[in-house]
Amino acid sequence: MNLIASAADATLPAYILPNPKGGASVLGIVTSCAGIAMIIGSLLVSVMPKPKNRIKVIYLTMLFSVIVENIILAFSREPIIWCIAQLIGWFVVPIMSANLDVIMRTTIPVELQGRVYACRNTLQFFTIPIGLLWGGFMVDCVCEPFMSRNQDVAFLRTLFGEGKGSGAALMMFILGVAGWLICSIIGTKLKKYEYVDK
Numbered sequence: 001m002n003l004i005a006s007a008a009d010a011t012l013p014a015y016i017l018p019n020p021k022g023g024a025s026v027l028g029i030v031t032s033c034a035g036i037a038m039i040i041g042s043l044l045v046s047v048m049p050k051p052k053n054r055i056k057v058i059y060l061t062m063l064f065s066v067i068v069e070n071i072i073l074a075f076s077r078e079p080i081i082w083c084i085a086q087l088i089g090w091f092v093v094p095i096m097s098a099n100l101d102v103i104m105r106t107t108i109p110v111e112l113q114g115r116v117y118a119c120r121n122t123l124q125f126f127t128i129p130i131g132l133l134w135g136g137f138m139v140d141c142v143c144e145p146f147m148s149r150n151q152d153v154a155f156l157r158t159l160f161g162e163g164k165g166s167g168a169a170l171m172m173f174i175l176g177v178a179g180w181l182i183c184s185i186i187g188t189k190l191k192k193y194e195y196v197d198k
Contacts, residue, residue, distance in 0.1 A: 001062055002124055004179045006131030007138070008070055008172065014139045015073065015168035016082065022165070026079050033083045037090035044091070045098045054099040059187040061096040065089045066179030074173035077161060135171065143167035143174070 016022035016030060051057045069089025073082060108116050144167030150156050151166075160169035 001066065001179065001182060003127040003131040003134070004066060004175050004182065006128040007135030008175050010132045010135030011139055011168050011171045011175065012073070014136075014144075015165050015172060018164035019077070019161075021077065021079055026082075030079065030082045030086055033086035034090040037087045038094055040087075041091040041094035045095045048095070051099065054103055055190050056187075057099045058096050058103075059183055059190055061092040061099075063180065063183035063187065065092050065096070066183065067176055070172045070176030070179060074169050074176060075159060135175075138174070139168050139171050143171045146170065 012031070013027055016027045017024065019026075066089070069085050072085035072088070076082060076085065104116070104120075105113070144164070147156065147160060147162075147166040147170055151162055156170075157166075160166045160173070
């Protein structure tokens with residue numbers, strides 16, 4: 001999921017900056033909405049009751065975040081909608097992270113937590129630079145040229161707009177679909193696991 005999220009981070013500026021209603025200041029406002037959403041989500045998770053199934057909460061919040069944010073961004077043309085997409089997509093991330101941390105801290109022996117977290121962080125975060133590279137490559141070398149060659153296709157133009165930035169909108173859609181597939185697979189695999197708070 002970090003691969004998908006970091007590819008979306010690379011795609012967002014390519015989507016907003018060339019947009020007639022976008023630009024650097026709008027990009028700053030839109031990205032700040034993610035930070036605001038994280039603060040709201042952090043406050044929310046601190047007062048929420050303990051969920052019955054933490055594993056289900058983890059994959060459902062991931063699914064909600066990646067689908068809502070990327071799909072709304074792909075199909076919208078208004079800065080206010082971009083801000084709403086960021087707010088909706090990011091406010092559940094602290095909920096997901098908190099539940100994951102509870103599971104890890106209560107199931108892994110204290111003397112092993114340093115090694116386990118180091119391993120987890122290595123596997124989790126090495127995907128971020130790969131995702132940034134992949135997202136930028138896909139926008140510049142695949143999606144933008146594709147949309148440029150197919151500007152006369154009304155269906156694509158209706159969905160993703162036209163001109164520079166339409167390829168980034170297409171990439172946002174691809175990332176939303178990819179995130180949905182990954183979360184669906186994860187959800188199917190995790191259904192057999194149970195976690196009970198001690």
